[in-house]
Amino acid sequence: MTHLKAVNRKAARVIDEVQRDVVALQQPPPARPHFPLGCSLAFSPGWEADSTGGTAGLCQPVERDIFDCHLGCFWPAHVPDQLNHAPSWTAKCAAAQKDWRKLDLVFPG
Amino acid sequence: MRTEGTRVIVLGLREFHQFHAAGRQFLYLVPSAAVFELDLVAEAVIRVLSEAPRSEDAVLEALADRFPPPAVRSVISELRDVRAIGHQQQAELKEPKFLPMVPFPLSTMVLNVTNQCNLACTYCYEYGEDKIVDTENGKQSKFMSEATARQSVEFLLKESGQIAHMTFFGGETLLNFPVLKSTVAYARQRAAEVGKTVDFSLTTNATLLQPEIIDFLADNEIGVTISMDGPRELQNKFRVFHNGAGSYDIVAPKIKALLQRHRSRPIGARVTLTSDTIDVTRIYRHLTEELGFWEVGFAPVTTSPDQKYAISDRGFDRMLGQFNELAHEFQEQVAVNKHHGFSNIKDTLEEIHKGVSKAYPCGAGLGLMGVSTDGDVAVCHRFAGSDHHKLGTVKDGIDRTAQQEFLEQHHINDKTDCHTCWARPICAGGCYHEAHVRYGTTRRPNLHYCEWIRGWTDTCLQVYGELAVRNPDFLARFDRDEAKAEAVL
Numbered sequence: 361m362t363h364l365k366a367v368n369r370k371a372a373r374v375i376d377e378v379q380r381d382v383v384a385l386q387q388p389p390p391a392r393p394h395f396p397l398g399c400s401l402a403f404s405p406g407w408e409a410d411s412t413g414g415t416a417g418l419c420q421p422v423e424r425d426i427f428d429c430h431l432g433c434f435w436p437a438h439v440p441d442q443l444n445h446a447p448s449w450t451a452k453c454a455a456a457q458k459d460w461r462k463l464d465l466v467f468p469g
Numbered sequence: 470m471r472t473e474g475t476r477v478i479v480l481g482l483r484e485f486h487q488f489h490a491a492g493r494q495f496l497y498l499v500p501s502a503a504v505f506e507l508d509l510v511a512e513a514v515i516r517v518l519s520e521a522p523r524s525e526d527a528v529l530e531a532l533a534d535r536f537p538p539p540a541v542r543s544v545i546s547e548l549r550d551v552r553a554i555g556h557q558q559q560a561e562l563k564e565p566k567f568l569p570m571v572p573f574p575l576s577t578m579v580l581n582v583t584n585q586c587n588l589a590c591t592y593c594y595e596y597g598e599d600k601i602v603d604t605e606n607g608k609q610s611k612f613m614s615e616a617t618a619r620q621s622v623e624f625l626l627k628e629s630g631q632i633a634h635m636t637f638f639g640g641e642t643l644l645n646f647p648v649l650k651s652t653v654a655y656a657r658q659r660a661a662e663v664g665k666t667v668d669f670s671l672t673t674n675a676t677l678l679q680p681e682i683i684d685f686l687a688d689n690e691i692g693v694t695i696s697m698d699g700p701r702e703l704q705n706k707f708r709v710f711h712n713g714a715g716s717y718d719i720v721a722p723k724i725k726a727l728l729q730r731h732r733s734r735p736i737g738a739r740v741t742l743t744s745d746t747i748d749v750t751r752i753y754r755h756l757t758e759e760l761g762f763w764e765v766g767f768a769p770v771t772t773s774p775d776q777k778y779a780i781s782d783r784g785f786d787r788m789l790g791q792f793n794e795l796a797h798e799f800q801e802q803v804a805v806n807k808h809h810g811f812s813n814i815k816d817t818l819e820e821i822h823k824g825v826s827k828a829y830p831c832g833a834g835l836g837l838m839g840v841s842t843d844g845d846v847a848v849c850h851r852f853a854g855s856d857h858h859k860l861g862t863v864k865d866g867i868d869r870t871a872q873q874e875f876l877e878q879h880h881i882n883d884k885t886d887c888h889t890c891w892a893r894p895i896c897a898g899g900c901y902h903e904a905h906v907r908y909g910t911t912r913r914p915n916l917h918y919c920e921w922i923r924g925w926t927d928t929c930l931q932v933y934g935e936l937a938v939r940n941p942d943f944l945a946r947f948d949r950d951e952a953k954a955e956a957v958l
Contacts, residue, residue: 363511363544367495367937369948370824371503371551378550397492412810444478 427434427456440466479557480545481522485567486929487515490934496553500564502826502894504933505551510536510544522557535905542600566882567828569835571869575628576836579850582613582648583640584842588674589711592743592770592778594851595640599773599906602841603852604640609854612645613842617863618652624863625656626663632954633660637671638839638850646682653689654932672696672739674708676716678723680730687731691958695724695762697738706745706780709882721760728761737764737812742788743778749791757810766812767792771903783923787837803938809951817895817929818936822947826894827881831900834860834875838867848875848911851902858911884914890917892926945946 361379366372410417426439440446445466452462484499494507496515507515510532517523517531525545529538548554574720584595584604594600602609606785612622625633635656637649653669660667670692698704705715728736738756742749749767756762769788772779780788795811802809829835831849839850844863852858860875861868879901887893898904898914899922905911916943936943 363508364547366503367505368822368824374503374551459754
């Protein structure tokens with residue numbers, strides 16, 4: 361922070377909070393408890409192929425992974441901008457394993 | 470180039486209160502209660518966005534002749550990080566409704582050792598038309614027995630953390646001096662046995678301060694607050710005996726004797742302001758300079774609006790003007806490390822310094838509870854003895870269901886009127902008792918004094934900004950005091 365100066369104690373805590381960086385798994389442990397998340401720990405199928413080299417035999421469809429990556433992971437997947445352009449992109453996909461076909465392409469408006 | 474129809478990300482202001490002090494600009498952010506000082510670039514960005522929400526490019530363009538784009542970009546990023554500005558399209562984060570974890574340690578127990586009084590102050594909430602509990606013909610005893618007082622001590626020591634505060638209250642507290650005296654001794658002994666520390670204070674009208682009582686208070690380091698309204702004619706307007714005679718001439722010499730003998734704790738006066746007695750500076754001078762009080766705190770009378778002594782909107786404006794004068798005096802004294810005893814401002818400065826953002830206006834029902842003469846535990850001393858505001862008994866402990874319900878119902882998230890107010894981190898809707906008297910329910914925010922609260926909070930922020938620049942060590946004292954208190958634990 362160069363343009364804002366923390367004056368009271370809460371301001372110092374706010375700065376402390378916003379300046380905290382992401383923590384990689386191989387970094388030394390940070391000062392406060394850190395709970396790593398992501399596919400490498402949770403045994404998600406990941407971007408895999410099945411034994412035939414295709415994706416048809418996977419226990420879960422690859423499209424399901426999109427939610428693991430763009431919601432829970434610090435490694436964001438490329439998904440439409442749900443904030444501005446496509447707020448209802450996932451509206452029809454309540455359960456990814458079942459409804460993944462309803463995730464459609466989004467074209468610039 | 471953007472194609473037609475594409476929505477551009479637009480920046481807009483988030484919730485804060487901007488104030489000016491010591492020639493600088495500050496932001497008080499809501500709801501975080503963080504205080505930031507702005508440099509010239511940040512000030513300019515805020516000004517541009519306060520005219521209208523704009524895209525980042527438009528902000529850069531508007532300031533292009535004054536500041537280089539990288540500086541403006543970095544300001545935008547910093548202001549976004551602390552949530553002073555944000556994307557217009559993005560909904561503001563909803564503040565979560567977190568209830569405090571229970572059992573929450575009881576830090577202060579207010580013990581109503583009697584509900585009787587030898588004065589008959591005409592504005593009193595305990596006896597006037599606005600009273601909640603009938604202390605004359607009701608079921609509650611007029612005096613607390615020694616057995617109930619001992620049970621209360623056990624209750625406090627069971628529910629408290631390492632340090633317990635016990636405040637004796639009334640009615641007129643000293644009408645039950647024998648029980649007060651034995652309770653202090655008993656609480657000291659029991660606290661030592663269970664390895665806790667107990668600290669005592671009381672509120673009195675000073676009419677019964679005999680030399681032996683003064684000795685007892687001084688020797689036992691009991692904090693004393695005197696209810697007093699100021700010079701003779703102001704004191705005698707409302708603070709009268711049952712026969713209507715004013716109490717000034719009785720209490721003034723006794724207070725002087727107390728202040729001379731009792732040096733172990735700073736002694737404060739607590740003034741009730743009414744429409745007839747708004748003369749803050751004069752009252753302050755009299756109580757500090759002529760009587761010798763270390764501190765003076767003021768509070769507007771709690772009453773329904775139809776009483777003629779109730780403070781009107783105009784009265785609140787006048788009171789604010791006078792508070793501002795005294796606050797300025799406080800600021801100038803403290804800036805050069807001199808004591809000033811205006812306690813209202815000191816308490817608020819401490820809250821601003823820590824960045825308190827309250828879910829509840831006060832500790833009532835949480836860290837503070839009141840005990841009636843019969844041992845009923847209430848939300849606070851002002852509700853002691855009321856069945857509707859009962860949270861248990863000292864004998865059977867806190868009724869956790871009732872407490873949970875109270876906390877659930879009084880959370881700031883449910884006070885819709887407060888959600889657009891920048892002063893809510895400090896006010897949180899104001900006194901439950903005041904709301905009960907005004908609106909018949911503790912759940913409503915005190916909308917009749919919103920303007921006053923915002924005006925006064927603004928003043929306190931300005932004083933805070935001045936002191937942060939001119940005497941930061943005074944503010945650092947709040948940290949040191951807290952560190953000292955924690956070291957005891």
